[in-house]
Amino acid sequence: VGAFSGLMIASQASPIGQTMFGLAPATAALYVSLYSISNSSGRxxxxTVSDKIGRSKTLMIIFSVVAFSLFILTIIPGQFGFSLGIIGLGICFGGVMGVFPSIVMENYGPANQGVNYGIVFTGYSLAAFFAPRVAVQMAAANNGNYSQAFYVAIALSLVGLVLSVLYSKISKKGVQK
Structure with missing residues (x-):
């Protein structure tokens, strides 16, 4: 759920910029770089934020920002809207990739970190398979408009937010026992 929107945008940033926001191919390519820089920064x-406020709270913020950034892509036209959306999504995609290893370590310890994180990371593989396909198919069905794909990703982000809240509550109960 955390990787879906990030991989959807990573694979389609240039076409989205060109078809929905009217960017020239060279300008759209620059936004792919901006997305990559944001992704790196987000990690x-x-x-750092998760070390200060905790993993669950950080994930709740990340999923909220993802949903908001996708919504921005649907309502704010032009380069300004595209910039805001791309930066927000890039930073949060990097954040998901930066926070999940710590969550796995906290829950299962260092003994089998490689195997445990490998299991969790299969979700990334599923997102890498489905996200670009959903985006391309929905855009093709809507004359190059990716908004419907953004709505799917918003829904998944909200699912991630709910799961983060549930995880937080379960984690607190486990600590109390």
Whole structure:
């Protein structure tokens, strides 16, 4: 759920910029770079935030920002809307990738970190398979408009938010026992 929107945008940033926001191919390519820089930055930013406020709260914020950034892509036209959406999504995609290893370590310890994180990371593989396909198919069905794909990703982000809240409550009960 956390990787879906990030991989959807990573695979389609240039076509989205060109078809929905009217960017020239060269300008759209620059936004792919901006997305990558945001992704890298997000790993450091959200990793630091999660060390300070906790993993669950950080994930709740990340999923909220993802949903908001996708919504921005549907309502704010032009380069400004595209910039806001791309930066928000890039930072949060990096954040998901930066926070999940710590969550796995906290829950299962270091003994089998490689195997445990490998199991969790299969979700990334599923997102890498489905997200670009959903985006391309929905855009093709809507004359190059990716908004319907953004709505699917918003729904998945909200599912991630709910799961983060549930995880937080379960984690607190486990600590109390």
């Amino acid at each position: 450091l930013i959200w990793g």
